[in-house]
Amino acid sequence: MLEGKAYRMADNISTDHIIPGRFFHLRSNLPELAKHVLEDADPNFKQKVKAGDFLVAGKNFGLGSSREHAALVLKLSGIGGILAHSVARIFYRNAINIGLPVVICDTHNVSHGDELHLDLRKGVVEDKTQGTTLSLSEVPQVMLDILACGGLLPYIKKYGRFNV
Amino acid sequence: MGKTLAEKILSLKSGLDAVAGRIVVAQVDLVFLQDGTGPLSIRQFEKEFKKVFDPQRVALFIDHASPSPRKELSGDHIFLRHFARKQDCRLYDVGEGVCHQLVAEELAGPGNVILGADSHTSTAGGLGAFACGMGSTDIAVALALGETWLRVPQSFKVELEGRLGKGVYTKDLALHLIGKIGADGATYKALEFGGDMASDMDISSRLTLANMCVETGAKAGLFPSDEVTREFLRSQGRENCFIPVSPDADAVYEHMIKVNVSKLEPTVSLPHAVDTASPIEEVKGMRVDQVCIGTCTNGRLPDLEVAATILKGRKCHPHTRLLITPASRRIFQEALGLGLLQIFMEAGAVILPPGCASCVGVHQGILGDGEVCLSTANRNFQGRMGNPSSFIYLGSPASAAAAAVKGEIADPREFL
Numbered sequence: 041m042l043e044g045k046a047y048r049m050a051d052n053i054s055t056d057h058i059i060p061g062r063f064f065h066l067r068s069n070l071p072e073l074a075k076h077v078l079e080d081a082d083p084n085f086k087q088k089v090k091a092g093d094f095l096v097a098g099k100n101f102g103l104g105s106s107r108e109h110a111a112l113v114l115k116l117s118g119i120g121g122i123l124a125h126s127v128a129r130i131f132y133r134n135a136i137n138i139g140l141p142v143v144i145c146d147t148h149n150v151s152h153g154d155e156l157h158l159d160l161r162k163g164v165v166e167d168k169t170q171g172t173t174l175s176l177s178e179v180p181q182v183m184l185d186i187l188a189c190g191g192l193l194p195y196i197k198k199y200g201r202f203n204v
Numbered sequence: 205m206g207k208t209l210a211e212k213i214l215s216l217k218s219g220l221d222a223v224a225g226r227i228v229v230a231q232v233d234l235v236f237l238q239d240g241t242g243p244l245s246i247r248q249f250e251k252e253f254k255k256v257f258d259p260q261r262v263a264l265f266i267d268h269a270s271p272s273p274r275k276e277l278s279g280d281h282i283f284l285r286h287f288a289r290k291q292d293c294r295l296y297d298v299g300e301g302v303c304h305q306l307v308a309e310e311l312a313g314p315g316n317v318i319l320g321a322d323s324h325t326s327t328a329g330g331l332g333a334f335a336c337g338m339g340s341t342d343i344a345v346a347l348a349l350g351e352t353w354l355r356v357p358q359s360f361k362v363e364l365e366g367r368l369g370k371g372v373y374t375k376d377l378a379l380h381l382i383g384k385i386g387a388d389g390a391t392y393k394a395l396e397f398g399g400d401m402a403s404d405m406d407i408s409s410r411l412t413l414a415n416m417c418v419e420t421g422a423k424a425g426l427f428p429s430d431e432v433t434r435e436f437l438r439s440q441g442r443e444n445c446f447i448p449v450s451p452d453a454d455a456v457y458e459h460m461i462k463v464n465v466s467k468l469e470p471t472v473s474l475p476h477a478v479d480t481a482s483p484i485e486e487v488k489g490m491r492v493d494q495v496c497i498g499t500c501t502n503g504r505l506p507d508l509e510v511a512a513t514i515l516k517g518r519k520c521h522p523h524t525r526l527l528i529t530p531a532s533r534r535i536f537q538e539a540l541g542l543g544l545l546q547i548f549m550e551a552g553a554v555i556l557p558p559g560c561a562s563c564v565g566v567h568q569g570i571l572g573d574g575e576v577c578l579s580t581a582n583r584n585f586q587g588r589m590g591n592p593s594s595f596i597y598l599g600s601p602a603s604a605a606a607a608a609v610k611g612e613i614a615d616p617r618e619f620l
Contacts, residue, residue, distance in 0.1 A: 052387065052477065056585040060592065061565030064269060065276040068243050068283075080592040100388035100421065104585055105564075106241055106323040108339035129392055129423055130323055134339035180227055182353050192341045193252050202229045202353045 041159050042141065044092040044120045046167075048152040049081070051098035055131065057081040058102070058110040067109050074116040091118035094158070096150045098124065102131025111135040121158055123147050123165060123174075136183050139191035144177040160184065206452030208359040209426045210394040213334040213449065217317045224358040224456075233316035233333075235346045236263040238303050239270065240564065241321035241339070243280045246287050248344035255291065257350030262293040263311060265303035270559040272298075273567040301532030301558035304328070304500035307335075308411055309532060313437065313445030314429035319346050324500050324582065326418045330410030331436070332429035332449045334394075337418060357394040357423050358458040359451075360385075364401035366466035371617035373510065374409035375502055375580065375600035376471040378416040381463065383473070383481030391421030393458065396451060401465050402427060407436040408504040415501050416582050419478040470603050470616055472578070475595040476586040484603060487613050491523075493575040495608040497601050498529030498556070499563045502580035505538050507601040512544040514605035514619040520552040521611025527569050528553050529561040551608070565590030578607040 057080050059073060066073040078085040095101075095114065101124035102110060111134040114122070121141040125148070135142040143158065145165055150156070155168040165174045182204045189195040196202075207215065211222050218228035235256075237245045242264055249256075256262045264284050272278040281298075288295035296306050303320065304327035312318055314332030318325060321343040328335035336354070338346070346352045362381065368374075395417045397410075405413075410427045417425025427433075428450035437443050470484040497503070497511050508530060520526045528548050530536040536558050539545050545555055562569030563581045571577055571594035579589070584596035599607075602616035609619065 054585045056565075056583075056587050060587040060590075062570070062587070062590045064240060064564065064566040065274040067240065068276065068280055080587050100391070103387060103421070104323065104583060106321055106325075106337045106339050108241065108244055108341060111339070112244075126388055126391060128388070128421060130337055130339055133342055137339065137341040180355060182227060192345055193248060196345055196349075197252060201349060202351065204227050204229055204353050 041157060042121055043157050044094045045090065046096040046150050046152055046154040046156055047089055047093040049095055049097040052100050052103060053081055053097055054104040055102055055107050055110040056104055059107065059113050070112060070116060073109060074113040077113040077117050086117065089117055089119065092120040093118065094156050095119050095122045096147050097122065098147065099126045101127050103128040106130045108134040108138065111138055111140055115140045123150065136186050137192040139187060141187055145174040160187065205456060206454035208394070208455040208457065209396050209428060209449060209451040210334060210357055210359050210424060212451065213315055213317065214354060214356050216315060222356045224356050226356050227353060228356060229351050229353050230317050231351050232319050232346055234261050234263065234311055234318045235343060236265065236303060236307060237321040237343055238265045238268055239277070239280055239284060240268040242284050244340035245321050245343045245347065246283065248341045249347050253348035256293060256347045259291055259293040261350065262291065262347060264288050264293065264295040265306065266297050267302050267559045268564050269566045270298045271557065299533060299557045302500045302503065302560055304415065305503065305531035309440055309534060313442070314433055314449045315447045319343060319352060323418050324415050326422065326425045327411050327415040327500055329414035329417065329425040330407060330427055331433055332427055334424050334426065336424050355392065357392055359394040359396045360390055360459040360461060361457040362395055362397050363399040363460065363462045364397060364465055365399050365462065366401060366464040368465050368468065371470055371602055371620050372468050373600040373602060374405065374412045376468055377463070377465055378413050379471045379473050379481040379598060380468055382416060382419045382479050384461070385420040387419060387477060387479040388421045393422050395420065395422050395425045397427050403430060406506065407432060408506045411504070412501055419582060470600065472603060472613065473584055473598040475584055475597065478582070478584060478598065484599070484613060484615050487597065488615060490613040491576055492578050492607045492612055493523070494525045494527065494569060494571060494577040495604045496527045496562060496569060496577060496579040496581065497604045498531060498561055499581040500531060501582040502601050503529055503531030503535065505535050507580065508539050508544050511601045511605040512547045514602060514609065514616060515551040516547050518551055518609050520608045524608055524611045526551065526553040526608040527556055527561065529556040530558050532558050562589050578604050578613060580604050
C-alpha cells in the first residue's frame with residue numbers, strides 16, 4: 041500500500057516536457073538533471089512537489105522519446121507513483137523498470153491535493169478526500185513481479201531471466 | 205486462425221503460439237543504443253552483467269549530439285567508445301549518420317526482432333522487422349540476455365490504395381494517418397501496412413511511414429517483405445538477410461483503416477502536437493524562420509532529390525535559414541555525386557553532418573524565442589528543438605523546400 045497526495049498534471053505530458061532535450065548534457069548527472077523536471081509544463085513543480093506525492097495525469101502521459109531519464113527525474117523528485125488515464129508505452133515500461141509504480145485508471149475526478157491510497161495487489165486506488173474508489177486497468181503479472189522486486193535489475197538478479 | 209505479421213514474427217522468435225494479448229519472451233536479433241540513452245543503459249548493464257550476449261548483434265551510435273557541442277557529452281561519447289572496445293561490438297561514430305538509417309542500411313532484415321534505446325526504432329519495420337523502442341534498463345537487460353518480454357500486440361491493418369498526387373509524399377500520408385488515429389490511438393498496438401500502394405512504395409517511403417508509427421503510440425509499424433525489400437537488401441550487399449514475411453490472409457485485426465491516398469493534399473502538423481495534421485492550404489503564409497530537411501524520417505536520397513527539384517535555380521528567402529542533414533554518410537556521398545549538395549549550397553542552404561542535427565534540441569539549429577520552424581522531422585512537441593518558446597510545423601521535404609524559398613509556409617505544388 042502506498043499513500044500520497046495528488047499532484048495534478050494535464051493531458052499529453054511528453055518526455056520533452058518532463059525533461060527537455062536542451063538538458064541533454066546533464067543526462068549523466070541525474071541530480072543536476074532533476075533540477076529541471078517538468079519546468080516547461082509547470083515552472084514551480086520542483087518547489088511545490090512533496091516527497092511521496094502521486095502525479096495524477098490525464099491521457100497519454102509520457103509520450104515521445106524513450107529517455108528513461110524522464111521516469112528517473114520524477115522518482116528523484118520524490119514522486120511515489122503515477123496515476124494516469126492512459127500512459128505511453130515506453131514510459132510505462134521505463135517507470136516500472138526503475139521501481140516507480142504507474143497505474144492506469146479514470147483520473148478525471150481526482151483533484152489536486154486529494155489523499156490517495158494505492159493498493160496494487162487489490163488493483164484499486166482509494167481517493168480518501170472524495171470517498172471514492174478507482175479500479176485500475178489490469179497490469180501484466182510480469183510488471184507486478186518487476187515492481188515487487190523494486191525494478192528490472194533486481195528482478196533479473198532474483199530470477200536470472202524473464203520468468204513469464 | 206491466421207496470424208498477423210506481428211504474431212508471426214513473435215511466434216518465430218519466442219517458439220510459442222504468439223497470439224495477440226499473450227506475453228512472450230522473444231529472442232532478439234539486434235540490440236542498439238545511442239548517445240542520449242546509451243550511457244544510462246551501460247551504467248545499468250554494468251551493475252549486473254559483464255558481457256553482452258553477442259557482440260555481433262549489438263551496435264552503438266553517436267548521432268544525437270554529434271559532433272559533441274559540450275564537454276559533458278564528449279565524456280558520454282568516450283564512455284560509449286570505451287564500452288564498444290571492451291565488448292568488441294560495433295560503434296558508429298560522429299558523422300556516420302542517424303542510428304535508424306544505419307540500422308536499415310547495414311543491420312536490419314525481415315523477420316528480425318530489433319530493440320533500440322530510441323523511440324523511432326520502429327523505422328526498421330519498413331523492412332519487415334518487428335522493431336521496437338525501449339528505455340535504457342530494458343536495453344541493458346537485452347544486451348546481456350539477448351531476449352526481452354513483450355505483450356504480443358493487437359494489430360491495426362492500414363490498407364493503402366490509389367496513387368499520391370503531384371507534390372504529395374509519404375510524409376503527408378504519415379501526418380494524415382497520425383491525425384486520423386491520434387497520438388494515443390494505437391498505444392500498445394502494431395500498425396501493419398498493406399494494399400497496392402504499400403506494395404508499390406520504395407524502401408525509403410516505407411521507412412518514413414514505419415518511423416512515424418510511434419507517433420500514434422504504436423509499439424511497431426510493419427510492412428511485409430517483398431521483391432522491393434529483396435532488391436534494397438541486394439543493393440546493400442545483404443541479400444542473404446532476405447526472408448519473405450507476410451501476414452496470413454485470414455489474420456485477425458483489431459481495426460481496419462483504409463486510405464485512398466489519391467485524395468491527399470500536402471499536409472502539415474501544427475505546434476505542439478503531431479496529430480494536428482492540417483491541409484497546407486490552412487496555414488499557407490505563416491512566416492518561417494528556419495527550415496530543416498533531414499532526420500530519420502526524411503533524410504534519405506529521394507527526400508533530398510525532391511528538395512533539390514524545388515531549390516534548383518532558386519534562392520532561400522533572405523529571412524529564412526535552410527539546414528539540410530543527410531541521414532547517413534552513404535546518402536551524403538550519393539547526394540554529392542548527384543550534384544544535389546551543389547544545388548543546396550547555391551540556394552543558400554547550410555549542409556550539416558549526417559546525424560540527428562537539431563531534431564532533439566541539443567545543437568545545430570536551436571530556435572530563438574518566438575521563432576517558427578518547418579521541419580521534416582517526426583516530432584514538434586513544445587521545446588523539442590531546444591526552446592519552449594518556439595513553434596515547430598512538420599511537413600514533407602517538398603513543403604520544407606517550398607517554405608525555404610518563400611519564407612513562409614507554401615504549397616509545394618507551386619514549384620513543381
